[in-house]
Amino acid sequence: MARNYRKEYDNYHASTEQKKNRAGRNAARNSLLANGRVSKGDRHDVHHRDGNPRNNASSNLAVTSRRANRSNNMAGGGMAEDKNWIQKAIKNPGSLRKKAGVKKGQDISKKELNKLSNSRNSTTRKQANLAKTLSKMNTGGQVRGSGIAIQGIRAARHL
Numbered sequence: 001m002a003r004n005y006r007k008e009y010d011n012y013h014a015s016t017e018q019k020k021n022r023a024g025r026n027a028a029r030n031s032l033l034a035n036g037r038v039s040k041g042d043r044h045d046v047h048h049r050d051g052n053p054r055n056n057a058s059s060n061l062a063v064t065s066r067r068a069n070r071s072n073n074m075a076g077g078g079m080a081e082d083k084n085w086i087q088k089a090i091k092n093p094g095s096l097r098k099k100a101g102v103k104k105g106q107d108i109s110k111k112e113l114n115k116l117s118n119s120r121n122s123t124t125r126k127q128a129n130l131a132k133t134l135s136k137m138n139t140g141g142q143v144r145g146s147g148i149a150i151q152g153i154r155a156a157r158h159l
Contacts, residue, residue, distance in 0.1 A: 009018040024054035028061055037063055045069035089130060110135075 012018060028046045032038045037047065047064040050057060094104070100112045108116075108131065116128035 014157075021053040024052075024056060028053070028056045031056060031058075032061060032063065047072070088136065096124065096131060101125055 002093045
């Protein structure tokens with residue numbers, strides 16, 4: 001399915017809030033252009049340290065590479081720093097097991113997980129792929145890291 005840019009603009013980019021955010025990002029770039037900290041075509045982005053594109057205080061702005069700026073996860077520091085990311089990723093414990101038709105307390109087979117990971121339902125597909133990823137964290141009885149593997153196996157069994 002092709003991307004519908006018109007619909008994307010109408011539903012997201014045309015909103016008042018996004019227009020103000022875009023204007024803030026443009027103003028930040030223009031202020032750094034005027035100060036000589038960036039130049040046109042230099043392949044650098046202006047990074048807002050606090051994630052707020054409307055806060056254009058000089059202490060909040062930094063010049064970074066495109067790659068560094070666009071890889072920043074502004075939703076709270078990224079998944080690796082959050083110790084409870086597995087629990088947060090599992091919104092409805094047992095829902096994948098119910099979809100697979102597996103009784104409570106039993107594991108979902110790899111064959112069934114593969115089948116569910118090809119589901120038409122995007123939520124089911126994501127749950128199955130997470131369960132497959134978590135099941136790979138078990139290293140034959142040996143625990144990797146600091147106990148996350150055990151949490152991962154328990155979480156995968158009860159998705």
